[in-house]
Amino acid sequence: MKLRFVSLLVGAFVFLFPFYYMLIGSLQTEPDPSIGGAFPSPGNLTLHNYGEINKAIHLVRSLINSGIFTGGVILGTLVFGVLAGYALARLQFRGRGLVFNLMLLIQVVPFQLLTIPLYVLIVRSYGLADSYLGMILPFAINSTAVFVFRQYFMQLPAELFDAARIDGASELNILWRVAVPLVRPALLTGVLLTFIGPWNEFLWPFLITKQQDLQPLAVSLSNYLTTVSARAANPFGAVLAGACVLAAPAVTLFIIFQRRFISTNLSSGVKG
Amino acid sequence: MKRGPLTRVLGEHPVGTAFVTPYVVFIAAVFAYPLVFAVYMSFHDYFFAAPGAIVDRPFVGFANYATVLSDPAVRRAFGNVLIFLVINVPLTVVLSLGLSTALNSAIRWRTFFRVSYYVPYVTASVAVVGVWLFLFNSNGLVNSVLGPLAPDPSWLVNSHLAMPTVAIFVTWKQLGFFILLYLAALQNVSADLYEAASMDGASRWKSFLNVTVPGVRPATTLVVLLATVTGANLFTEPYLLTGGGGPDGASASPVLIMYQRGIEQGNPDVASAIGVLLVIGVLILALVERRFVGREDR
Numbered sequence: 001m002k003l004r005f006v007s008l009l010v011g012a013f014v015f016l017f018p019f020y021y022m023l024i025g026s027l028q029t030e031p032d033p034s035i036g037g038a039f040p041s042p043g044n045l046t047l048h049n050y051g052e053i054n055k056a057i058h059l060v061r062s063l064i065n066s067g068i069f070t071g072g073v074i075l076g077t078l079v080f081g082v083l084a085g086y087a088l089a090r091l092q093f094r095g096r097g098l099v100f101n102l103m104l105l106i107q108v109v110p111f112q113l114l115t116i117p118l119y120v121l122i123v124r125s126y127g128l129a130d131s132y133l134g135m136i137l138p139f140a141i142n143s144t145a146v147f148v149f150r151q152y153f154m155q156l157p158a159e160l161f162d163a164a165r166i167d168g169a170s171e172l173n174i175l176w177r178v179a180v181p182l183v184r185p186a187l188l189t190g191v192l193l194t195f196i197g198p199w200n201e202f203l204w205p206f207l208i209t210k211q212q213d214l215q216p217l218a219v220s221l222s223n224y225l226t227t228v229s230a231r232a233a234n235p236f237g238a239v240l241a242g243a244c245v246l247a248a249p250a251v252t253l254f255i256i257f258q259r260r261f262i263s264t265n266l267s268s269g270v271k272g
Numbered sequence: 273m274k275r276g277p278l279t280r281v282l283g284e285h286p287v288g289t290a291f292v293t294p295y296v297v298f299i300a301a302v303f304a305y306p307l308v309f310a311v312y313m314s315f316h317d318y319f320f321a322a323p324g325a326i327v328d329r330p331f332v333g334f335a336n337y338a339t340v341l342s343d344p345a346v347r348r349a350f351g352n353v354l355i356f357l358v359i360n361v362p363l364t365v366v367l368s369l370g371l372s373t374a375l376n377s378a379i380r381w382r383t384f385f386r387v388s389y390y391v392p393y394v395t396a397s398v399a400v401v402g403v404w405l406f407l408f409n410s411n412g413l414v415n416s417v418l419g420p421l422a423p424d425p426s427w428l429v430n431s432h433l434a435m436p437t438v439a440i441f442v443t444w445k446q447l448g449f450f451i452l453l454y455l456a457a458l459q460n461v462s463a464d465l466y467e468a469a470s471m472d473g474a475s476r477w478k479s480f481l482n483v484t485v486p487g488v489r490p491a492t493t494l495v496v497l498l499a500t501v502t503g504a505n506l507f508t509e510p511y512l513l514t515g516g517g518g519p520d521g522a523s524a525s526p527v528l529i530m531y532q533r534g535i536e537q538g539n540p541d542v543a544s545a546i547g548v549l550l551v552i553g554v555l556i557l558a559l560v561e562r563r564f565v566g567r568e569d570r
Contacts (some may be wrong), residue, residue: 004374007383011371014444019391021413022403023520033412036558046546084295091288094281099292106303108497110554112505112527113547114533116423117306141298171287200396202508203527218398222512243399254324254394258387265510 022247026050026240038212040228049172050239056228056238058213059245066199066216066246073198074191081190085149086175090161100150103143112203115136119207130211137197145190152186153179154166189260192253199250217246304408311546318541329448336545346360346546349517349524350553356525357503357557359439364499365492368447372454373484386455390448397445397508404441404513428514431522436508438523446502450495457491458484474530504554526550 021038025031028044053059087093118138128134155177164174171208180187202218207214215223221242228235282289312318314336321327341344375385392400408427409416415422423430425435461484469479485492506525510517517524526546534543 004377004381008371008379008385009373012385015388015392016450017398018403018407019395021400021407025406031406033406033416035413035416038413071518074289080294080298087285087288087291091283091285091291093283093285093288093292094287095292099296102296102299106299108501110382110501110505111306111531112507113301114306114310115527115539117309117532117544117546118542119311120303120313120318120320120338121306128295138302140302141295171285171291175306180406190556196394199399200394202396202398203531207531216407218396221402222398222508225398225405225512226515236402239402239404241446242368250394250396251391254390255387256322267383 007211013017017245019251021238021241025236026244029209031236031240047176050245051235052084052238053224053242057217057224057242059217059242061213063216063245065214066133068132069201069216072132072136073139073142077145077194078187080141081146081176082149082187084182085146085180086153088146089150089153090156090179091171091270102228103146104145105148106147111138113119115207118204120236120255129208132214134208135205138204140202142190142194142197144177145194148190148193149183149186152183163221165263167234171236185260188257192257194262195253196250203212208246217242221246232262299358310547313541314544315550316541318540318544320430320540332541333371336541337549339542340545340549344459345521345524346526346529348521349526349529350549352504353503353525355435356439356442356506357500359436361444361496361499363440364447364450365495367443368450368454368495369485369492371447372451373480375451376455376458386433386451392445393448395445398512401441401446401509402511408437429519431519434514434519434523438506438513439532441509441513441554442506444501446499453495455490462485469513481508493562493565496565497558498556500554500561504550556559 015098026042027047028037028040028047029046029048030270031037032040056149083195084099084103089101090097122137123129126134128137145243160178163172164178169177198216200218201216202222205216206219206222209219212234221239224242225235228238313332315331316329317332317335318329319327362482371389375382375389379385400458405428406412410426410429412426415426423433427433463486466479467484469483474482505527507527510523510525510528511531514523517528527550530543530546533546534540
């Protein structure tokens with residue numbers, strides 16, 4: 001019993017320490033890499049680095065871009081993903097099995113492998129470089145969320161739907177007035193799962209945005225990291241401040257809603 | 273209910289087809305078509321041209337593949353990803369199974385532990401790369417703690433240690449997700465089996481080996497497969513953590529080379545050939561892994 005607890009504790013330390021160090025480093029004017037630097041006296045802490053990174057990459061603009069990118073993906077997933085999830089769970093139509101298998105299959109297709117053809121198509125053929133639409137398009141419907149929606153719609157009792165159909169309600173009405181209100185927790189889980197994708201995504205927005213005022217925070221921060229770390233003597237303070245700003249929304253959301261992100265929500269995926 | 277011929281063809285709720293249409297169009301446009309297009313490009317002399325310009329892009333057979341396979345940088349990148357997988361996959365399986373088993377027992381602070389394990393998973397790579405660079409710098413905290421044991425040259429600029437350090441970084445970052453998968457799988461292992469094992473006088477270790485490990489085998493297959501796919505996708509970490517696959521290509525990944533050849537140097541045909549080879553490699557690896565991990569009949 002003791003051994004288990006200690007090993008979990010050591011694990012938690014290894015997982016959390018870099019985050020503590022990120023925060024502490026971002027609050028010191030000159031991050032101190034010695035052992036003592038990990039425990040600075042409160043008097044030495046300042047917000048100076050946050051001002052520095054804001055001067056270098058225009059933090060607010062980048063956050064708004066990240067927000068639009070993420071928001072667009074969440075919107076697409078909620079509208080089209082719920083429709084697809086509902087149909088896959090509750091409606092008998094031709095090709096249902098095929099769509100379901102496609103949904104499972106694309107979860108294991110490595111997305112990076114599609115970046116070259118997608119780049120050629122979206123940037124060169126459709127001219128969508130440096131646009132939010134081009135950024136959002138490849139992520140527009142999150143398949144894992146579709147899967148979660150389907151699982152929740154399946155759990156609703158069939159009588160509910162039969163009764164509504166006998167009353168002559170259209171399927172769209174049933175979905176909107178009967179099913180969706182009953183699966184609110186699934187919607188939240190779906191939004192959370194979807195959020196971390198675009199918010200943290202680096203490669204795709206990096207490829208298609210050359211204009212600085214369109215870049216999401218992950219891209220502008222990494223550009224700062226690669227260009228400045230070569231010349232500045234001590235760029236870590238500002239980098240860590242930017243890292244904290246990028247990490248904070250995702251970490252906060254997942255701590256608040258941690259109950260929605262537990263094993264039971266994913267269990268069906270493992271059993272299947 | 274009477275089923276007419278139309279119902280038999282279209283199904284009972286043909287409106288379902290309309291509901292899934294946007295999703296199917298999305299899959300076709302973002303997954304299926306680009307996949308086919310990548311294969312097409314890899315067999316043609318494909319180059320970037322102004323939109324609308326009509327240019328000749330002749331079929332060149334396996335020429336792009338020959339270019340790729342004779343390129344030492346590409347061969348090295350594929351070798352690097354193998355090193356990565358040899359470290360990352362077993363480490364991921366052992367650590368996530370061990371930690372989730374410990375988490376699954378009735379223990380204090382469960383929520384705290386669970387949350388702390390998935391915090392790295394939900395955080396952007398770009399953000400945590402910043403702090404890892406700071407930690408594993410030549411005069412960073414890790415080397416200060418190690419003192420005279422610190423490697424020279426330091427972790428990320430050492431050609432022997434760069435790839436292993438990247439592999440450990442990714443293991444650390446992804447572990448929370450795999451712990452969640454194992455936690456779910458552990459709920460399905462019957463408590464009776466543990467009881468029977470303890471009645472037979474099996475030690476905790478023995479019952480872990482004989483009950484838990486076989487009980488979560490389907491999850492292990494999934495974890496190994498997903499970890500392999502994640503490894504094949506490696507880009508952000510070598511790009512940022514080791515400054516573009518350094519030192520001297522020691523931590524370059526196939527996707528990084530794909531980006532350099534395809535977009536920086538303007539050869540999408542060669543890059544597509546790398547992509548196709550990578551997919552084939554992942555498929556072969558997945559089949560091999562399934563054979564060794566997924567043997568449920570034993």
